[in-house]
Amino acid sequence: MNKLNRKAFSMLELTVGITIFALAMLPLIWLSTSQTKGAYSVGKHMMAGQIATSFLDKMLKLPFDKCYEEVKSNTGRKKVLRNPEIEQMIQDMNDESITNDMEASFRNFEYKFEYDDSCIDEKILRVNIEVFYRVVEGDKKTEQSVKLSALKHGDKNG
Numbered sequence: 358m359n360k361l362n363r364k365a366f367s368m369l370e371l372t373v374g375i376t377i378f379a380l381a382m383l384p385l386i387w388l389s390t391s392q393t394k395g396a397y398s399v400g401k402h403m404m405a406g407q408i409a410t411s412f413l414d415k416m417l418k419l420p421f422d423k424c425y426e427e428v429k430s431n432t433g434r435k436k437v438l439r440n441p442e443i444e445q446m447i448q449d450m451n452d453e454s455i456t457n458d459m460e461a462s463f464r465n466f467e468y469k470f471e472y473d474d475s476c477i478d479e480k481i482l483r484v485n486i487e488v489f490y491r492v493v494e495g496d497k498k499t500e501q502s503v504k505l506s507a508l509k510h511g512d513k514n515g
Contacts, residue, residue, distance in 0.1 A: 404462070413486050416428060467488070481511075
């Protein structure tokens with residue numbers, strides 16, 4: 358057969374071409390996967406930051422003495438979904454799909470309040486909140502956290 362009149366590729370040529378193409382695509386697939394994981398991790402970090410901000414804002418809105426009592430009674434690690442206000446919000450929504458989405462999104466989120474009352478005589482309280490999340494669902498080793506701190510000032514006279 359004359360090579361100049363050939364109108365199709367042989368099976369060997371097709372196999373070699375597809376193999377070269379697949380090898381060239383592997384780095385692009387790996388890059389895409391790592392970018393997706395990074396975006397997912399950033400999303401979880403942002404959610405943890407928003408939760409921490411929300412909980413800290415709630416504490417700082419309270420009068421000084423009430424804030425102090427709340428922070429003292431809320432030490433220890435707790436699940437975000439077991440927070441009474443969030444439980445009430447989920448119940449009020451009364452939408453099963455939203456409830457399922459929230460439970461799936463926040464099932465591994467936990468929070469912990471800490472405080473420093475060394476300046477309590479001057480009516481200054483340092484409130485810390487740390488929100489923990491897992492980058493990889495179910496893998497405790499990938500746990501990270503967001504920690505926020507604020508000072509709560511009270512009236513020295515009252």
